[in-house]
Amino acid sequence: MRRHPLTRRDLLLKGVALGSVTVGPALTVSDSLAAWQSEEAAARKPTAWNELGPFYKRKAPSNPNLRQPGDPGLPVSVSGRVFDTKGSALRAAKLEIWQADHQGHYDLDGYRYRATLTAGSSGEYAFTSVMPGHYPARVCQHIHYVVTAPGCKPLTTQLYFATDPVFEGDPARNYTRDPLIQSAGLVRPVTLTGDPKEVVAAVSFEIVLERL
Amino acid sequence: MRRRSCLPALLPATAGLVFSQQAPRQILEIHTPSPVTSAVFAKTGSQMVTLCKDAKVRVWSLPESKLLRTIDPSSGHRVNALSDDGRWMLTGDRAGNMALYDITTGQARWQTRLPRYPGPARFSHDGKLLALAAQGDPVQVFEAGTMRKLYELESPIGGTNSIAFSRDDSRIATVDGDTLIRIYDAHTGRRLAMNNDSLVEPFTIDFTTDGRYAIAAGGDKVVLFLDAATGKVIRRMDRTAEPASYLELSPDGKALVTSYMKVDNLLLPAPTVVWDVASEHRLAEWLPPTRPVGMSWVRDGRLLAATAAPDALHIWRLH
Numbered sequence: 001m002r003r004h005p006l007t008r009r010d011l012l013l014k015g016v017a018l019g020s021v022t023v024g025p026a027l028t029v030s031d032s033l034a035a036w037q038s039e040e041a042a043a044r045k046p047t048a049w050n051e052l053g054p055f056y057k058r059k060a061p062s063n064p065n066l067r068q069p070g071d072p073g074l075p076v077s078v079s080g081r082v083f084d085t086k087g088s089a090l091r092a093a094k095l096e097i098w099q100a101d102h103q104g105h106y107d108l109d110g111y112r113y114r115a116t117l118t119a120g121s122s123g124e125y126a127f128t129s130v131m132p133g134h135y136p137a138r139v140c141q142h143i144h145y146v147v148t149a150p151g152c153k154p155l156t157t158q159l160y161f162a163t164d165p166v167f168e169g170d171p172a173r174n175y176t177r178d179p180l181i182q183s184a185g186l187v188r189p190v191t192l193t194g195d196p197k198e199v200v201a202a203v204s205f206e207i208v209l210e211r212l
Numbered sequence: 213m214r215r216r217s218c219l220p221a222l223l224p225a226t227a228g229l230v231f232s233q234q235a236p237r238q239i240l241e242i243h244t245p246s247p248v249t250s251a252v253f254a255k256t257g258s259q260m261v262t263l264c265k266d267a268k269v270r271v272w273s274l275p276e277s278k279l280l281r282t283i284d285p286s287s288g289h290r291v292n293a294l295s296d297d298g299r300w301m302l303t304g305d306r307a308g309n310m311a312l313y314d315i316t317t318g319q320a321r322w323q324t325r326l327p328r329y330p331g332p333a334r335f336s337h338d339g340k341l342l343a344l345a346a347q348g349d350p351v352q353v354f355e356a357g358t359m360r361k362l363y364e365l366e367s368p369i370g371g372t373n374s375i376a377f378s379r380d381d382s383r384i385a386t387v388d389g390d391t392l393i394r395i396y397d398a399h400t401g402r403r404l405a406m407n408n409d410s411l412v413e414p415f416t417i418d419f420t421t422d423g424r425y426a427i428a429a430g431g432d433k434v435v436l437f438l439d440a441a442t443g444k445v446i447r448r449m450d451r452t453a454e455p456a457s458y459l460e461l462s463p464d465g466k467a468l469v470t471s472y473m474k475v476d477n478l479l480l481p482a483p484t485v486v487w488d489v490a491s492e493h494r495l496a497e498w499l500p501p502t503r504p505v506g507m508s509w510v511r512d513g514r515l516l517a518a519t520a521a522p523d524a525l526h527i528w529r530l531h
Contacts, residue, residue, distance in 0.1 A: 049328070051347050052370030052389040055431060055475070057412045105476050108412050108431050108455065137478035146369060154369045156348060156389070179306060182328075 042087025044208040048183030050158040053144045055106045060096060060114035066129035073102025073130030076190075076201040078143070078159065081123040083208050084152055089123030090209060093149035097127065099142070104133030119149075131161065131201060139178035140164050145207070152209035159205050160187040236498040236517075240527035242277045244270070248525045250505050251518035252291055254298025255337075257510030260518075261301055261315070262525060263291050269303065271315055274527070283318045285311060292344065293333035300339060300356065304330035308346055312359065322359040334375040341398065343375045343384060351375060351386060353401060363401030368392060373430070374416050378423035383440060385426045387414035393428050395440050405443030409436065416458050421465035429456035429470060449492055454482060462509050467495055467531060469515055471507060479503065486515060486531045498530050 067075055082093040098114040100106050107113060113132075119125045132141045143159040160171075160181060167174045171187040181187065194200045246264035253260050259280075260272045269283040269291060288305040295301075304310040308326035313319065326346035333344035335356060342359075345351040348371035350364045365372075370389020377384055377398060384396045393407040393414060412431025419426055419440065429435040433455050437447040458471040468489050472482040481503045486496040498517070505525075506518040515531035 049348060052413075054415070054478075055412065056370060056389060056391065057431065058391050059411060108433070108475055136476070136480075148369070156370050 044083050044085055044087055044206075045185075046085055046210045047147075047155055047157055047206070047208045048186055050156060050180060050182075050186060052146070052156045053158070055098065055108060056096075056144070056146065057098065057108065057111070057114060058096070060098065060111050060116045062116050062118070064115060064117055064125075064127040066097075066099075066113050066115055066127055071102075071130055073133070074199065074201055075128065076131045076203060077126065077128045078203045078205055079124070079126035080205040080207060082119045082125065082147060082149065083123055083206065084149075084211050085208055086211070089121075090119060090149040090152065091121050091123060093119040093123060093125075093147060093152075093207075093209070095119065095125055095207070096146040098144050099129065099132040100135050102130045102133045104135040106135070138180070140166050140181065147207050147209060149209055151212055153212055155207065155209055157207075158186060159203070161190050161201075161203065162187050163190040163201070236496055236528055236530040238526050239529045240275060240277055242272060242525045242527065243523060244520075244525050247522050248505055248518070248520040250291055251520075251525060252294040252301075252506055253508040253510060253516050253518075254294060255296035255508070255511050256298055257512055257514060257516070259298035259315075260506075260527075261291055261294055261298070262506075262518075263289075269301070269313075281315065281318050283313060283315075285313070285320075290330075292330050293335055293342070295335040295339040295356075296337050297339060300335065300342075302333050302335075302342065302344065304333075310344070312342075312356075324359075331371055332373065332375045334377060336377045336381040336398065337379060338381050341377070341381065343377075345372050345375075347371055348389070351384075353384070353398070365396055365401055366394060366403060368394075370413070373413060376417045376419055376426070378419040378440070379421050380423055383419065383423060385417045385419060385428075385440070387417045387428050387430060389413055393417065393426065393436075393438060393443065395426060395438075395443060405439070405441060407436075407438050407443040407445065409445050412455070416456060418459055418461050420461060421463070427459060427461060427468065429459050431455050435459065435468070435470060449487070458507065460507075460509055461489070462515070462531070463511055463513055465489065467515075469507070469509070469530070471504065484517065484530060496531055498528070500528075 082090040095117040117125050141164050145157045147155045162171045175181045175184045188203045191202045246266035248262045250263045262270045267287050271281040285303045289303040292304050293302040301313045306329040310324050311320040312322040328346045331345040331347040342354045342356040350367040353362045368388035368390040372386045372388050374387050384398045386394050391410045391413045395405040414428045414430030417428040426438045426440050434451045435449040436445050454472040456470040457473040468487045471484045474480045474482045481500045484498045502519050504517045505520045517528045519526045
């Protein structure tokens with residue numbers, strides 16, 4: 001006989017029927033189910049891993065304005081929220097980010113285009129920078145992330161840009177042109193805003209950490 | 213250990229070869245059926261393994277340049293480690309498929325799959341242990357004869373960049389993505405010492421011949437000598453213009469080779485310098501014509517390097 005795996009909903013109903021799950025007086029079974037289903041709906045897939053990259057530097061300053069006035073290159077603002085896989089916002093998650101400048105140069109001697117950020121009460125984070133240039137030993141423009149939060153598995157990953165010419169307008173199809181990108185989800189859409197003379201690129205990048 | 217002199221920072225790259233006390237020179241040209249992408253010298257100095265663009269591994273005798281064997285690992289495999297005696301070779305591909313080959317027969321003796329593509333791998337000097345990691349994951353240490361997993365080292369964020377065994381194989385040192393240098397007991401995997409002086413991640417590590425000190429270098433552009441028992445830095449060489457991507461101490465412990473990387477373009481060749489360990493004088497400096505595809509000291513005290521041309525491999529003696 002073919003066996004079907006039980007869903008969490010089935011398990012809950014069976015548990016109630018067997019008395020192994022007790023529902024408090026203020027809750028009906030349907031309330032509990034609704035709560036569970038709501039949690040299931042909020043559940044998120046963990047952000048894909050990407051390697052650390054060779055130029056991580058610790059103790060980066062906490063200034064979210066990586067772009068200084070007058071810096072050449074396309075201004076970019078990156079924002080997002082940090083969650084765990086259950087969908088809970090991770091307040092005070094620590095994000096270390098670093099990138100090359102608009103010409104693809106990394107600063108090892110100082111902290112240009114490097115920052116350590118702390119997520120806000122809703123897990124939100126944001127920083128401004130410039131669109132990183134193409135680093136000669138890599139295929140795609142990218143920003144490195146190390147994200148840590150208590151009770152969660154640390155994540156190293158990288159953010160890529162759907163506007164990168166390497167993807168020829170079709171990142172979903174062409175993301176593997178960079179052999180380090182193993183998930184199309186790391187390639188984020190870019191919204192261009194502002195005056196034509198002062199275009200700003202905006203990118204949203206949500207981070208989801210696995211619980212330990 | 214006491215530093216005896218101050219040296220200027222690494223000079224800007226100079227075109228051609230720069231000769232000092234010993235002149236690096238090309239000693240062999242081996243015609244290859246396919247361009248070589250990596251070359252690994254056995255410490256015996258009598259054998260070399262090359263990986264070619266046609267995805268075949270070729271085993272050569274040196275200095276005869278005789279092709280001893282061609283091994284055809286699955287497509288996409290790279291050579292990750294070679295035992296000092298040249299008998300065992302570990303290969304892996306981007307999917308994390310790993311294979312351990314007996315070079316004498318060309319047969320794979322063990323295969324496994326890592327969760328992702330391989331990071332660093334290293335055999336102990338006696339060939340009895342094999343330390344390897346998937347990129348970003350903790351180093352696993354195996355008994356090489358049986359490939360029984362013995363233990364796992366700590367799990368630094370970002371994984372491990374390089375692994376070294378002390379000459380007597382009693383200790384393992386790692387330089388890790390979280391910028392720390394860790395030293396372990398190779399019999400148990402227990403951490404003995406740690407150093408967190410680096411701000412940018414170190415890339416390369418070795419031990420002094422007596423095992424008392426570890427030598428590490430990387431993104432901070434400085435070579436550190438650490439007490440292997442305490443992890444404390446006991447000596448720093450002068451800061452250089454570029455970071456070292458590779459260092460190795462000579463078999464007699466008197467010379468140290470450091471190969472540099474151009475941070476702005478890793479694809480470009482960068483200088484290699486041989487230092488006198490005691491005085492920090494430069495014994496040789498070499499600017500390769502193309503990025504070296506392999507480099508190692510061999511037991512008789514020579515420092516060999518390989519550069520690749522489309523149809524040939526050039527072997528250099530740097531010291």
